[in-house]
Amino acid sequence: MALEIREASVIYPAQSGRAPVEALSKIDLTVEEHDFVVALGASGCGKSTLLNLIAGFLSPSSGKIMLDEAEVSGPGADRSVVFQKHALLPWLNVRENVAFGLKLRGEGATAYAVADRFIALLGLKGFEKSPVYALSGGMQQRVGIARALTCDPKILLMDEPLGALDALTRERAQELILDIWKSTGKTVFLITHSVEEALFMGTRLIVMSPRPGRIAHRFDLPFSRRFLNGTPARQVKASPEFIELREEVLRIIFADEEQAA
Numbered sequence: 001m002a003l004e005i006r007e008a009s010v011i012y013p014a015q016s017g018r019a020p021v022e023a024l025s026k027i028d029l030t031v032e033e034h035d036f037v038v039a040l041g042a043s044g045c046g047k048s049t050l051l052n053l054i055a056g057f058l059s060p061s062s063g064k065i066m067l068d069e070a071e072v073s074g075p076g077a078d079r080s081v082v083f084q085k086h087a088l089l090p091w092l093n094v095r096e097n098v099a100f101g102l103k104l105r106g107e108g109a110t111a112y113a114v115a116d117r118f119i120a121l122l123g124l125k126g127f128e129k130s131p132v133y134a135l136s137g138g139m140q141q142r143v144g145i146a147r148a149l150t151c152d153p154k155i156l157l158m159d160e161p162l163g164a165l166d167a168l169t170r171e172r173a174q175e176l177i178l179d180i181w182k183s184t185g186k187t188v189f190l191i192t193h194s195v196e197e198a199l200f201m202g203t204r205l206i207v208m209s210p211r212p213g214r215i216a217h218r219f220d221l222p223f224s225r226r227f228l229n230g231t232p233a234r235q236v237k238a239s240p241e242f243i244e245l246r247e248e249v250l251r252i253i254f255a256d257e258e259q260a261a
């Protein structure tokens with residue numbers, strides 16, 4: 001078992017005359033090692049709050065987050081976060097950005113060797129000395145993922161990591177992340193607003209509903225394994241089984257959005 005969330009609730013306190021917000025209500029979720037869990041749901045259903053709980057940026061109002069039997073009480077090197085805005089350091093080049101986390105941990109001697117391994121894995125070889133501001137959005141996001149991986153986290157947490165990319169780059173990045181997931185054996189928790197991305201990438205999907213934020217539906221997914229076993233991505237995404245599930249999940253989310261309107 002990698003991660004266990006037990007009856008976790010988050011209530012944000014009342015602000016400027018508004019009532020408190022029950023952002024998450026009694027979330028139960030077990031994430032096994034090497035799972036690729038994707039969270040999907042209408043805006044405001046608590047996806048980022050859940051990721052922040054796992055990252056340790058936020059403590060639950062009640063309930064527990066356990067990682068390998070130990071209670072999560074704050075951020076730690078066993079979890080790395082990749083955000084949509086990759087939060088790179090613009091004055092440093094690719095290699096320095098990727099090595100940054102390890103150097104911060106005092107692992108200066110090995111930092112560059114490890115960084116170079118992940119630079120190659122993410123297809124950034126040859127760009128080590130490029131300033132990150134000169135790279136495309138897709139390449140910057142790959143630098144962000146390489147940096148997260150260098151610290152060898154048990155769990156990679158990704159909050160809408162591909163949201164800012166154009167459609168073609170986004171599809172390529174999905175495939176790259178799946179290849180890396182397979183080769184590194186990491187456990188992944190990813191938030192996305194794209195139903196197609198969620199179905200394609202995850203081994204497990206949680207569909208969340210708002211007010212209060214909760215897990216309303218859970219699905220086991222076969223599609224990423226089909227891609228990793230050699231079926232072309234577009235063929236996976238165009239299969240009748242994929243399309244049927246995509247429409248089912250869209251119906252669930254649209255119903256939540258309509259209720260909120």
Ligand SMILES: Nc1ncnc2c1ncn2[C@@H]1O[C@H](COP(=O)(O)OP(=O)(O)OP(=O)(O)O)[C@@H](O)[C@H]1O
Nearest residue numbers: 012013021023042043044045046047048049050213
């Ligand atoms: N710091 C905060 N203080 C008060 N309320 C908050 C805070 N952060 C989030 N919320 C509220 O908690 C609920 C869940 O927010 P959260 O950002 O986790 O949802 P989300 O599913 O990630 O949304 P989106 O898809 O729009 O990013 C929302 O109603 C939001 O307005």
